Amino acid sequence: MLAVRVCEVRHAALDVLSFVLAPVDGGPLPACTAGAHIDVALPNGMLRQYSLCQTGPALRLYEIAVLHDRDGRGGSACAHRDIRPGDTLMISPPRNLFPLLPTGRPVLFAGGIGITPILAMAEALHAAGRDFELHYCSRSPERAAYRDTLARSAYAPQLRLYHDSAPEAGRLDAEAVLRRAGADAHLYVCGPAGFISHVCSAARQAGWDEGRVHFEHFAAPAAVAPPGGNGSFELLLARRGLRVPVAAEQTAAEALLAAGVDISLSCEQGVCGACVLPVLDGLPDHRDVFLSPAEREANRCFTPCCSRALSPSLTIDL
């Protein structure tokens, strides 16, 4: 982890604050590419992932933006309430699970706070002289973070803004946009789960293959327990010869940690992939948004922070 100082806290939109972070030791920050995020250790002990709004090879500052999610689990409320200029925070080096491909014409879609990695992508594409278009949807202009930055940018003509509160200005017809895009186009979408699913299904309707569709969730949709509630199951750790029971009210990750088995954890909501474990036998009940449809179908790995088992046990390569 890296210690950074909070240089500035800005109002970026209604319910959105942006935080500008500089390394405590004054040196350059680790290089990162558009779409990257960092883990931030919040003052309440939670670890949360935030996309970097600007990226590049030798940044002196990182900027993240946090939407106050009143229905969330407390991470964003803590960030808004407890992080002040001058505070020191611990962050991870950037990781990029949502990279831009070097070829193809990007069609960028952002919903709400999903603009953060998309803004970094637009900046990077413009700097590289690549053609792209950006469609940005928000509930109202006051809720559209970085609206002024985008409107003032040199690539403003490639930007379309849509606000639920101003439907007369035009509604997003994602399928029409994607039908118009050329055969070399690639879709990049970030935003709430419903927005991502809407745009991805529009891509399918428009005949796009999955290989040209790229998305990043910033929060997992709320997990829905099956009608009878969660069941218990058992983890069999093949290399250790250990059986770890997972009770109905605990996650597989909690059971492993309680049994003294060290595993990596970050988002703890099935978003980041930090906890993925290889499965040798058994049927996982995938509840994450990290694994691809093909990976879920193959059942060769699972995310113990949120996923469970459909079979009485799962044999793990641990």
Ligand code: FES
């Ligand atoms: S800790 Fe992020 S997916 Fe499990």
